[in-house]
Amino acid sequence: MPFPTPQDAEDGFYDALESGDADAMARVWEASPDIACLLPMTPLIQGPAVLDLWRSMFSQGAAFDIQVRHLAWIESADMAVHLIEEQIGGHDVPADRPPPLVYGTNLFRRGPDGWRLVLHQNSPTPPLPGAMPPGPPPG
Amino acid sequence: MPFPTPQDAEDGFYDALESGDADAMARVWEASPDIACLLPMTPLIQGPAVLDLWRSMFSQGAAFDIQVRHLAWIESADMAVHLIEEQIGGHDVPADRPPPLVYGTNLFRRGPDGWRLVLHQNSPTPPLPGAMPPGPPPG
Numbered sequence: 001m002p003f004p005t006p007q008d009a010e011d012g013f014y015d016a017l018e019s020g021d022a023d024a025m026a027r028v029w030e031a032s033p034d035i036a037c038l039l040p041m042t043p044l045i046q047g048p049a050v051l052d053l054w055r056s057m058f059s060q061g062a063a064f065d066i067q068v069r070h071l072a073w074i075e076s077a078d079m080a081v082h083l084i085e086e087q088i089g090g091h092d093v094p095a096d097r098p099p100p101l102v103y104g105t106n107l108f109r110r111g112p113d114g115w116r117l118v119l120h121q122n123s124p125t126p127p128l129p130g131a132m133p134p135g136p137p138p139g
Numbered sequence: 140m141p142f143p144t145p146q147d148a149e150d151g152f153y154d155a156l157e158s159g160d161a162d163a164m165a166r167v168w169e170a171s172p173d174i175a176c177l178l179p180m181t182p183l184i185q186g187p188a189v190l191d192l193w194r195s196m197f198s199q200g201a202a203f204d205i206q207v208r209h210l211a212w213i214e215s216a217d218m219a220v221h222l223i224e225e226q227i228g229g230h231d232v233p234a235d236r237p238p239p240l241v242y243g244t245n246l247f248r249r250g251p252d253g254w255r256l257v258l259h260q261n262s263p264t265p266p267l268p269g270a271m272p273p274g275p276p277p278g
Contacts, residue, residue: 034211034213036211036213036222038222038242038244038262041265041266042265043264043265044210044211044222044242046210046211071183071185072173072175072183072185074173074175074246074248074257074258076215076217076218076248076249077216077217078215078216078217078218079215079217079218079220081218081220081246081258083175083177083183083258103177103183103260105177105244105258105260107213107220107246109213109215110215118213119213119220119222119244121242121244121260121262122262123177123260123261123262123263124262124263125182126180126181126182127180
């Protein structure tokens, strides 16, 4: 069984991101048209296009050093959601000016051979106090 | 059984938003510390604070006219995720300048008396072409 727990599949996902390994990334995802990605600044991507996206990014040399902090687990017998906070690092990121934290949601589903990733979604964290101009909200 | 399907619970959620009904909203959510909300510009809110948030917003007269379009359903025997696109309207929203679409993720879990909402998460949709200043990304 490749990923006996949701956490094993999640570790596989971040390991694949860090190594830029498209084949390892493909093994993490469920082989189904249901899989979906909601990455920052990107439209919803579903099905085989999810693996195409990662393969394209990795083929351009992309690799991501992401520090993960777990905020919550919501689980059932055959699905699991992990809410996390991602801190993106790496050699392109200035140590004194790290990018803002990003919320991440990973949804896993149990199949006949273990757990696989079916949805990865990012959301922005709220702006820090003072980071937004004062005034009424738009609209 | 109050919500025999995930879709019934989702309809209950948007109906409660539209009517600004805190009691109806409370019935939609699972009675557990696991529940969580990731709303735009807001930190992660978990457990009883989720219902406190809605009660507080509704007590200030907030109500939301949200048009929903389903993008995907990812389901299992006892959990279900609906990926949707939300268009927020209402009397405060100028018809000629609607706010951008927002992605929404609703996670439902089946309990002894039916399906309840356990997670509501929003993500921004990507900016429209031409909406961002040209130039390299920050960092």
